[in-house]
Amino acid sequence: MNEYINLIDKFTSDSAQRRILCIGEVMLDRFLYGNVERISPEAPVPVFHVKKKNRMLGGSGNVVRNLTDLNGYVHFISTVGADDSGRIIREFLAADAKVTFDLIETPDRPTTLKTRYIADHQQMLRVDEEETIDLQTNVLDQIWDAYVKRVGDCTVVIMSDYGKGMFSKDFNHKLIAHARKLGKTVIVDPKSNDFKDYGGATLITPNFK
Helix, strand or coil, rough: CHHHHHHHHHHCCCCCHHHHEEEEEHHHHEEEEEEEEEEEECCCCCEEEEEEEEEEEEEEEHHHHHHCCCEEEEEEEEECCCCCCHHHHHHHCCCCCCCCEEECCCCCCCEEEEEEECCCEEEEEEEECCCCCCCCCHHHHHHHHHHHHHHCCCCCCEECCCCCCCCHHHHHHHHHHHHCCCCCEEECCCCCCCCHHCCCCECCCCCCC
């Protein structure tokens, strides 16, 4: 345990170690809090009465939030749709002095929005609004241009893959090879279970059930 504490202390105290490039799939998390006191006369379903609403960065945006909480400085590369959720994500990122970002707009697909309904501390329902088709070539080209421009200023690259269409085996290898050529540490939070898709990475953090 002390080894991990020492690593965190080193990260938070060494400004050179705190420059991170995070590339991944951002989402907007929305929470509706309320209560249920009756069943609808229209159908046998509960009537949810909204009392409070909250929004925050989700997906790879949560990675960014965790890094800045550790006093890291992050350049974030992601995509958003031409919609209100994308606008809100931009506002969240712009409000954090430790974050710079390139958000590539994708008019053909919406920003991923996940809405959770919570009554009496119990999540009742989650509604996902998203499109997970692969990104178009012109969007990937813009992501690549932003990546090449920024990766030299960072000590660590984090690839945060949520399986929403940004990452593919060929694109992963291209990102990783370029970073390693520059001597950067590459950390991958993978979605694919075929870890060869992330060949060349310094560290992979798989999630197994």
